[in-house]
Amino acid sequence: NAGVTQTPKFQVLKTGQSMTLQCAQDMNHNSMYWYRQDPGMGLRLIYYSASEGTTDKGEVPNGYNVSRLNKREFSLRLESAAPSQTSVYFCASSAEEGNNSPLHFGNGTRLTVT
């Protein structure tokens, strides 16, 4: 099993450009998440989807949008990239939002906005 797969692995954008980060999981998990990881700040939740058809804001949603395309796929879109969005983005999934199942992470997308 591949687990959680993220594409692309690396991306460089200019300020104002847009892009979509893709995430897919093959573990039949209901819940999916987008985090960003910055030095000295730990992982912060951007958006999450407790189940197919639902999405909700996390701690730092400004400047991002998400789409839960189906049970497997959860994408993150930057409509107009800003240098403050330079970060490493991780997608994660868990079996159920309501229980205590752990998060399983992909290997991240390293985004630089110049």
Place this chain on the structure above:
Amino acid sequence: EDQVTQSPEALRLQEGESSSLNCSYTVSGLRGLFWYRQDPGKGPEFLFTLYSAGEEKEKERLKATLTKKESFLHITAPKPEDSATYLCAVRKAGGYQKVTFGIGTKLQVIP
């Protein structure tokens, strides 16, 4: 406000030199505490979940313990391949069971 504080920020050990990493937390209504390992350029890899004070979990050279205010990750006779950043996270009860992560402890084990 929920907080997770990990110490030390960095730790350098000789191969075979046992030590402990600390994760102290303040959260109302803890549902679970998680330990993850993160290698450079990779996503966090799940290690353990602890649910209640007094609980212990073991995996190879790692043992995680939990009290009401903190968790320890004990590393016994570490090897160079144990070098990584170890992250602690807590999940609280509530409408959305938010998971709060610490910044991590970067462990380097020298041969």
